[in-house]
Amino acid sequence: MAMLATMATGLLATPAAAASTGQATAASAVAKPKPKPAVWAGTPKASPAKYSGECPVSVTFSSKIKVKAVKSKTTVAYRWLHGDGSKGKVKSFTFRGKGVKNFTVKEKATFKGDVKGWQAIQLLAPRAATSAKGRFAVSCGAGEDDHEVIQPPKPRVDARIWVDEGDCKATLIGRISASGVRWVRYQWVVNGHVVDRDAVRVDGSRRVYHVIKPRDDFRGWASLEIVGPVDASSGREYFKIRCEDEAPKVSASVSAPSEASGTCPATRAFTGTISVSRGHVAVKYRWIRDGVAGDWQSRYFGGHGPQSVSVSDNWSVSTLGKNESKRAIEVYGGPTTGTVTGTFTCVPLPTPTPTPSA
16 A cells, blocks of 8 residues: 655664773784774664554654764764665764764654555664564554454565586576566575565566576575565575586686897796686696697695686797797696797897007
């Protein structure tokens, strides 16, 4: 049902303990990480939480905000979230002092018809946090005994997940069911984090998808949540993705030193790059010098995700005139780079001019 709300926000602050201050040690060789403030938003409470009687009626929502301040001056920004999907204006207040501070924020709304919904507080600064949903119900024109809150039909939602270990991915498949034709807003949640949001037009039922492609082994749970026009959830489905069967991709490249000239002997360096698509792997490679393969060398990649390392090979030049040398890199069981050519011209030392005698 339509909800016409007028907003009136109040702020009540409670005294807090004085913040303790410390002195930084000037002789400290290692910089300590700056402490971050902690925030907490309590579940909003509606007054009255359940109303039955004549309308319009005003309902006051209040929520407690707790902040552990680490600076002498802290700004708190927040807004109200409504069950119909709308959001209130961003409001803020600033307080001074360190330590734990408690505040109470309020919002007042007026309803002219039957409604059942919820309100929540979303903190935007100094850190992001969202409270649980505080629910309320308004029934206009009904007595205490025959009170019945009419709730719009909720879409029925279910989800199932399968894991394709060979491809190192998981495909989340959800089915949204709704009575009639309507637009439904939904979001995918993986391990407690929203990873995707969208809206679809549902005529009876509709399938939606989300693909997880990690670089390494990954496990956890996922759920499909309906956020509009009403709230519903599929519940959690657990999954486990293995990537051991997929070998990391290895590539290499090589570049020649720039063309130059000078006196000899001289040393020039060819440079190369060995890259892998993910870590925890040892790569063997060798230099191909003027068509002759050198000894195998190894590099270990122990990090996560794509990684690269630089390698080099020296070229000694001692012959007068123009000298050329070719290089390539071969990866064991893998590709071989193209061949690059380095050029260096050795010039003779200048002949010293004899000094005339007296």
